[in-house]
Amino acid sequence: MQEVTIPPSPVQPALDASKSKQEVKRRIWRNRWLYVMIAPGLLYFIIFKYLPMYGLIISFQDYKPYHGILGSDWVGMKHFTRLFTEPDFLNILMNTLILFGLNIFIYFPIPIILALMLNELRGNFFKRIFQSLLYIPHFMSWVIVVSISFVMVTMDGGIINDLLVFFGFEKINFLLNPSWFRPMYIIQVIWREAGWGTIIYLASIAAIDPGLYEAARMDGAGRLRQIWHITIPAIRGVIITLFILKIGSVLDLGFEHVYLLLNSMNREVAEIIDTYVYTAGLRQGQFSYSTAIGFFKSIIGLIMVMAVNKIAKKLGEEGVY
């Protein structure tokens, strides 16, 4: 689309204004089908993403369902104050951040490495089989994943503990020992998600011009050299985009998974914001308090995305917007 710009004339401002108004109308009319096409998307965002934000109001109220949003009493920052002054708040925030750190530093690189390895597999047949095998865990719910690991690591006849005893070691209480919670968490995340995470990287690897590899081979580059100098630079943009998106969900670790692993013995390391919202907020019908916590989480996420995006741009990358 070419845009026609009319330089403003200092002599006849009134006439000009009406002229440019007409111009705008004309342009809208010319692109009318584009506007029609964007309408469904726009409506979707307005109805399902922006209007619901109205509900955030209740985090500043003592919300009572029978009084409705407008009828409930305003209490200002009470629920936020309560959250920040909760004795466990710092601990819960730390646990959330640590799990998030594990996600970023341990889980995040794994799909990339896996994708690079898959890419090196020769022969479409094996490649497909391996890919499918890696995807399957993604389709199991967390309940199943956690149950499977429960059966494997329980002290009452779990196979891992039986093996430990067989090789002359002591039994390990994986389920109740706080220091085993984080390893179990991240192993389960990797097992379930790593294969699925490779999809997008494999797609972008497939888009690389084969000529580049040919040229590199001519220059005598080995497999590793090719990966290092061609494949990785080519998918760098995708990696950074996904990284920024991941940062956005900084405090959003998936309630279900952690809640299933949580018990009285490992609460000090396992209670995260999501599970806290459930016990303190929803189980007791404290909608305002829960909403306040959710609000807090979203703001942190927003700030993180903007910060990382800015850093990425400073480093000369594209960023997400």
Place this chain on the structure above:
Amino acid sequence: MKKKSFSIMLAVLLTLSVMLTACSGGNDKAAPATGGDAAKGAESDAPMEIKIMLPLNTSETPPDTIKKELEKLTNTKLTYQFFPADTYEEKLNSSFATSSLPQVTYLKNQTTFIQMKDAIKDGQFWEIGPYLNEFPNLSKLKPEILNNTKVDGKLYSLYIGRPLARQGIIYRKDWADKLNLSAPANVDELFEMAKAFTEQDPDGNNVKDTTGVVDRNELTYGAFKTISSWFGTPNGWGEKDGQLQPEFTFQEYIDTMDFFKKLRDNGYMNQDFAATSKTDAVKMFTSGKAGLYIGGSMQDIDSLNKDLIKNVPDAVLDTHSMVAGPDGKFAQWMIPGYNNVVLFPKGAVKDEAELKKILAFFDKMMTPEVSNLMFWGIEGVHYTVEDGKAKPTDDKELIEREVKGYKDSVIGEAETNGMYEPYNVLPGRIRAEELLLENVKVGVPDPTAPLDSATFTEKGVELQQIITDATYKYMYGQIDKAGFEKEVENWKKRGGDKIIEEYNAAYKK
């Protein structure tokens, strides 16, 4: 998995419900008009129209089979609004926010009832206490249970009854017989039984692969609270020096924790019980690896037996509940006696006359004829009568589809509404039914059930977590008595003191 935070989902719901208010506003205005028609109609003996909202515990809305019979028997025209139990709380809240609750509103359980107390105090529902005497059947409802459902001393609801104390032991009778053990008469014998089941190879396979007690990550409905009450711990709260104090400040609570610690340390119970779900605990028991299933409901013996004999065909189960404490006394903790309650919103029931007509419907529901229809279904189709008891048909799916939806809404219990008792075949189950009656004789009620504490409503659950965690840590030997008492102090500091104060103030009234 990227799960949107609860609050956002909630916000979506709320907004949608607010948006819908505008639409449903018109209906609200129309509602009194229909009500008026119904009232006029009632004068000429036309059927009374009643709208009923209730949770549904099956996947499908039941067909009209039962409803049609019910309408004939009670001369009503009923509109049942079934909503799935999983999301029933949301439905309650959003209907409430848009004041579109129907004339008869069932809650979901005790928890939703506690949440609704604010609204009840706010005058959103009819007080029915003063009218009950006018209805011969409704006035049969048990006063002690009605008392537990009172809000600020006034009665607003009818209750759906549940046996007061269903908990006890379900154990492997074949193992006990083989080892020459009888049902444990006191907590020491219980410990001995767990020990014998673990160490003396009761399944006779020459491998030490059995456990005594199987328990799960649940202090109330698992084994802990039941054994605790045998030790003499008060039910939730107890009187000490003329004051109500929480159960965990009593010595008996500590004794119970020591009992569990000893069981675990010696390997007489499953080692991971703090992380074992109910499903996993049941699986351990029904696979024939454990001998004692404690807590829960003794009536579960039917389903446990069914699954167990699939794995161990010659297993025999039995129930038991009379276990004396160290001082030789019997005790059983009791629930407040109701499973759910039904309320009558002022927004939908416009005047006293209409309320009385609705209560008259419930009065009829409490006759044996109607309650049998709703609880058991149609005689000859869904059940048959044997020895004056109801024996459900073998077609479980038919009952599930056509009867279950109504079954959970029957007011009162067999003693008050005169419906048939179940016809049981399994000896352990028959014994369980006898034990239920025995349990009540030594039953210990929770003195705070009819009392109110604002702090408890606000953060009781959150605070209880501190005690629950500390209890498990003590049983696993991670903290000692001093450490446990420190956690109790922590509980008090963070709001417990206020709860004690508020309950005692309400108790003295």
